[in-house]
Amino acid sequence: MEREERQHLRGVVEGVSGWRRLAAGIVERRGLVEAAAEDATRQFLSRVDSLGTGTTAWRVLQVSPSDVGLVTALACRQALPALTANAQQGLHQLTNDVGPALTAVRTLFGARRIFSGKSRKDEAGQAAAYLISLHERAASTRLVTELESLAAWDRKSVPTIGLPAILDDTVGFAHRLGAGAELVAxxxxxxxxxxxxxxxxxxxxxxxxxxxxxxxxxxxxxxxxxxxxxxxxxxxxxxxxxxxxxxxxxxxxxxxxxxxxxxxxxxxxxxxxxxxxxxxxxxxxxxxxxxxxxxxxxxxxxxxxxxxxxxxxxxxxxxxxxxxxxxxxxxxxxxxxxxxxxxxxxxxxxxxxxxxxxxxxxxxxxxxxxxxxxxxxxLDGGNDVAGGDPWEDFSARPADYYAMLAELGFLADDAEKSQGDLPAEIVEAVRELKLDTSHLKASLRGYQSFGARFAIVQRKVIIGDEMGLGKTVESLAVLAHLRAKGSSHFLVVCPAAVVTNWVREIQAKSDLRAYRLHGPSRDDALKSWIRHGGVAVTTYDILGWLEGRFPERAEPACLVFDEAHYIKNPDAKRTRRSTALIQCSDRAVLLTGTPLENRIEEFRNLVGYLRPDLSISASEIAPRQFRKQVAPAYLRRNQEDVLTELPERFDIDEWMPMSSADEQHYRAAVVEGNFMAMRQAALRAGTKSEKMQRLIDIVQEAEDNERKVLVFSYFRDVLDEVASVLPGKVFGPLTGAVPAAKRQSMVDEFSQARHGAVLVAQIVAGGVGLNIQSASVVVICEPQLKPTTEWQAIGRAHRMGQLESVQVHRLLSEEGVDQRIIEILARKNQLFAEFARVSETADSAPEAFDITDAELAREIVAAERERLLSVG
Structure with missing residues (x-):
């Protein structure tokens, strides 16, 4: 080897030796960082525990401020400069292959080149060629620059990493734990x-x-x-x-x-x-x-x-x-x-x-x-109860408090009365059933628990409890029990006016999910109900839309029909759709405080939908026999039987003469033969009407006595007249044309108003389904053609949860149709008492009282024509 060649080789050896030292430092520092990170990983993973009841719910790693160093060590590894393929190859060569080559090449320098044998010189030559090749490649691939950059990185350049960053990409630990890991402070x-x-x-x-x-x-x-x-x-x-x-x-x-x-x-x-x-x-x-x-x-x-x-x-x-x-x-x-x-x-x-x-x-x-x-x-930290005035809480939910008192025996239910008119064997079966209330948030009165168990034992029943006794919570207790036993889907059918109230009651008194299958969002609600289960609330009018939409997995385990007298007519579409559902379902609960409104056949129809096997023939049997035959499917309790705490109710028939203006309106209606006009004539003269004057007095008295007033009439024109004449804050008219959600908000606003407020409502709309206990004065502007219509209206206020005595004022004209309607009502009252209400029996057959509204109208109009228009 010539002198110049050796001189060049010396430069190559010196350069590669320097690179080797640089590479060794890089590998050593990176090794320390990697080792610290692996040690941190091992420590963390060794502390991961499996927690949960039964099968493991989660794996848990607890960390404390003393773990900041471990997290920082992990972050340091993550912060190490990335190695290119060129750098990885260069580091490997410099720290592994270069050492022997540098040793072997020494034979070509100094005295060794004279005294070394041929094999040594050949080995040295190969090493020299390798080092020169490496030197040339390093220069052409920027290896030296990369090594200098890697050597310049210092662990101290990584700041201390806080615990909240333990799952960040900058730490690089999350993947060692598994998918979905999250940090909770x-x-x-x-x-x-x-x-x-x-x-x-x-x-x-x-x-x-x-x-x-x-x-x-x-x-x-x-x-x-x-x-x-x-x-x-x-x-x-x-x-x-x-x-x-x-x-x-x-x-x-x-x-x-x-x-x-x-x-x-x-x-x-x-x-x-x-x-x-x-x-x-x-x-x-x-x-x-x-x-x-x-x-x-x-x-x-x-x-x-x-x-x-x-x-x-x-x-x-x-x-x-x-x-x-x-x-x-x-x-x-x-x-x-x-x-x-x-x-x-x-x-x-x-x-x-x-x-x-x-x-x-x-x-x-x-x-x-x-x-x-x-x-x-x-729960309060010391007493386990929320603070505040207990009287306010009682006023907001008196029914819950009375239910607790009943549960403790302070309002003992009459066991026999709570069982209605049931056969002994059914009573015994109901008593043996243990009601599962784990999904129910409300307390049940004794009679309510019995009603729920009766419905469960008998499978398809009518709960005919009088208005205000809590039929809603009884049916919710049924659904909650069935849910606890594994059922998942339930359906409530009710008038549109009470859909909102049903949704509220389900949410407040149970932990079942409620779905509103009514209104613009009903499609989405139906899908959610089918997917998740719970209680779907819909209306009689929507049943047609629901036909064929229940997949097998979402078939309702129990149906609840509220205000079930809506389906008393077997020829109506909503009745046919309802009965089709009932026939396909294993369980159904019909809720109505008025199973019999005009004719005994209506009551028989309702029972027949549920239990066609009972074969009831109303035209051939006496009341006692009828009650005995329907007993397996019918349960009724009355307020005076089970609500000892219910405030008194005072019924006041306000008889008054017609004013001259009233008489003019009435005579004109008689001439026209217009029965409906005759019924409302005594309230169409505004402040010149005797009834209107008395109504104004009643409202004033109510305000003086810190009460609120409900005013009911069948006629929209009368309601408009009343709303325009009455002084003070008047809400309404609440009519059938008011959307269901708006009805409930109207009632809410009225309930929050001050004393003296008046809610004006059409009796067929406001008298059904809504709870209006904030009012304690009820005014009925004209006698209704069905006693049940009045009962329902009065039941909006005189019900469980009412704290005030309730005054019921009926505005009646001494002359005209009012007296004749009252006589008809008395006959219908007797019919209901004999067949649908637990009471003493009578010998009359149902046909004796089979008088339709149209017949009643014709009878009264004819009599009034004769009285007012006959001459001589």
């Missing part, structure tokens, strides 16, 4: 942990709350009993002892009532002429009267007399309701159980949790956390 979990603690306390203290309600309830009863006994004259002691006691000594001593006997028992024994034996008998008789009074004393809550004892009762009831609502909120308890293992496993130092979904998604966890937090928000 500790503060997201703390609220749920607090809520679960409140839930657990509430569950543990439920019996304590129940005992407190018992004590508070008994205190109220004792106060009421004391008040009543204090009003009992001392003469009652004689009644209690069959006249064996002489009470002259008591009255002479100024002891005038039974309570005073108890209060002054020690004094009584020392009264002149009494003695210890007689005194003991007097006190014993007084105690017997007291105990009997207490035993029969229901708990009454008087909103106008907010005593300390009653306030304490309401407070304890609300605490108990909040506690026991947890037990019935199965979805929330399930949510709590789902997150409980995670929350219990949290280390105090943990600031974040990485969740990897297994059988449940992280979104489901977040839903569970939200559900637990919502439930926890209902």
């Amino acid at each position: 500790r503060q997201e979990l703390n609220a749920a942990k607090t809520a679960i603690s409140a839930i657990d306390r509430a569950l543990q203290r439920e019996n304590e709350f129940r005992t407190a309600v018992h004590a508070a309830g008994n205190a109220v009863r004792q106060a009421e009993a004391r008040k009543l006994v204090a009003e009992m004259p001392v003469e009652r002691l004689k009644d209690a002892t069959s006249g064996q006691l002489r009470i002259t000594a008591l009255t002479a001593a100024g002891i005038g009532n039974v309570q005073q006997v108890l209060d002054q028992k020690s004094r009584i024994r020392s009264l002149p002429g009494v003695g210890e034996t007689t005194g003991n008998r007097m006190v014993g008789a007084a105690r017997t009267i007291w105990q009997t009074t207490l035993d029969e004393m229901p708990v009454r809550i008087d909103i106008k007399n907010r005593s300390h004892a009653t306030t304490k009762l309401l407070t304890t009831m609300r605490a108990w309701d909040a506690a026991r609502s947890i037990r019935s909120a199965t979805a929330d308890l399930t949510a709590a159980d789902a997150v409980r293992p995670l929350l219990q496993s949290l280390d105090p130092k943990t600031s974040h949790v990485v969740l990897v979904p297994q059988t449940r998604t992280v979104a489901e966890l977040r839903d569970a956390l939200a559900a637990v937090e919502r439930r926890g928000a209902v």
